[in-house]
Amino acid sequence: MLDTLWIVPALPLAGFVFLALAGGRIPRTVIAFIATATVGISALLAIAIGVTFLGLLPQEASYRQVLWQWVSVAGFEPAIGFHLDALSLVMMFVVTFVAFWIHLYSTEFMIEDEAYGRFFAYMNLFVASMLILVLADNLLLLYLGWEGVGACSYLLIGFWYHDSANGRAAQKAFIVTRVGDTAMAIALFLLFVNFGTLDIQAILQQASESIQSGSLIAVAVTALLLGGAVGKSAQLPLQTWLPDAMAGPTPVSALIHAATMVTAGVYLIARTHTLYSLAPQVMAAVAGVGALTLFIAGTAALVQRDIKRVLAYSTISQIGYMFLALGVGAWGAAMFHFMTHAFFKALLFLAAGAVINALHHEHDIFKMGGVRHKLPLVFWTFLIGSASLAGFPLVTAGFYSKDLILWQAWSSGQGQAWLWAIGVATAFLTAIYIFRVVFIVFFGKERTHVEKLPRRPMTVPLVVLAFFSIVSGFVEIPPALGGRHLFSSFMSSALPSAAVEESHTTELIFSLIASLLALAGIYLAHLFFRTRREHAEPDAGKRLTRFLFGGWGFDWLYDRIFVRPFVWIARVNRNDYIDSIYGGIAALSRGLNTVFSSTETGRVRLYAAGIACGSIILVAIALLL
């Protein structure tokens, strides 16, 4: 069974190739079928492979499949090969599974779009790139997937390219992530220079044997890899692209935010965790970046008006939790939160898309209201997703994963009180901002007339993802609440588990604090945005509101520091001074041409006079010298 691993990324890739070549000439039902079926079969295969793999544990903790040699130059021999272990298995499962439901949803959501085939071709390529990224056994192949994901995000964010604002958002996403990608490329060069290979397992093996903890090379490589991860995962200071990435169609937002792309950074750090363990300073930086990002994004989400931007900031914030977990060495907790987040965030985006679709593409939550009665199914699933995001105690997946992160941020070896405090405070904010959306959009009186009701391809994914938004948390329950460690014991075959002091009462108290804060957040949201709704609209005149609305002014800052000087230099150098040297040569010869061609009068007598003068001059020179 395991040897069918290569088919998992190959199927969406084949789907892309077929749709790219024939997408314009075949009927929509065929396009939808091919796009959804390729990802669906991949998901089924991933599940089958996962079951087989679980049967082999713990004797065989990893499986490797090398398809062929990619390049062979002077000892540099990266292969097209896949590496399967607990980490990549979870990623592969979540990517294919969530992507399948998003594809199914898109078949209905995009039905009126003229570029139906192009959309699904990009989507399939996106999934294929992400699968290559998570399954790659060497960093070069990983980088191929990494860049593939970046290119697809550019194509999909700018999918409706007739509006130039969408094109700008796509460029912003591409350029900002490019900053991180450059750092990552340098990290790969450094790794190759030091280890002579890009094979991930070989590097980790050699690193743990030969590199001192805290040595320069470990710090440099991990810091640069962190740069790449920060760019792709939209963390501080490269988080500004993600809210603008909402310009794409809603299923794209779901795919970028839940299953693919933004989690690539989390995966990269988890994949190279051995290196990070050797660089404690960078680990602390990862945790710090995560903590700051999750707080900044959490506060920014409080005042957004666009439903998708709320969710975008919430994604940045939740990925911040994952970084926080990675930074304190809670690798398993980060992956656990990745999984639950993939389910509930995909659900939230798809449900938001259903609302937007039903209300003539209205994004402003203050023009929505009372949607609950017309779209009951969307309401209930969105509520489940919100509860999971807010960490509603005991019944939601988000509660268990966030609780695990918060607990380990406090108790693990690298854990610190302020990391925990920020995490808990933002958990409170999370409950407020997401239930603000729930109360404003689904309660109150109707403001925009509901036009279209979602049909089955859109509702089935909602129900399935809502189911997993609840159930996926039950695989890992803290010992204080019964204790079940399916996920962490499975993960421990690939990632070391964090050293946690065992104290059930303390853990219970911490869970209680987090739960109470989440409930308090929901209550506050109810108070402010349901009962006193008329005052709920953010006042754009207030300075603090404006500051938060703009995401703490990072766009403003970067505009001043990078964009404007660049534009200024470009404007000053509009004539391209370097180029004017070459332009000058051309102008000179053109001028000489004009001068000389004016002597060509066509009059024989002038030519004769010229010859005569020339002869006289020559003779004179000969005589004088």
Added chain:
Amino acid sequence: MTDQIPAEYALVLAAILFALGLAGVLVRRNILFILISLEIMLNAAGLALIAAGARWGEPDGQIMFLLVLATAGAEVSVGLALVLQLYKQFRTLDIDAASRMKG
């Protein structure tokens, strides 16, 4: 041979003739007169050759003049043919009318 005309006189005469011919070429617009002026220039050169040959007592100058005469004959025949063509084309003998090849 002491009462010979000095070579300088012949050369000066040749130079004057040459200058007259050149002036004719540059000044006249009628192509026939240009050809005549060209002949004057050729003969001026021939005179210089012969004067030099006589000065040194060598036959080379006269041989050269024979060559110049032959060349002049060929030149005149080609030149007159061109004049005929020119006249056919432009219905005039004005050389400045044939200035279509200006840059």
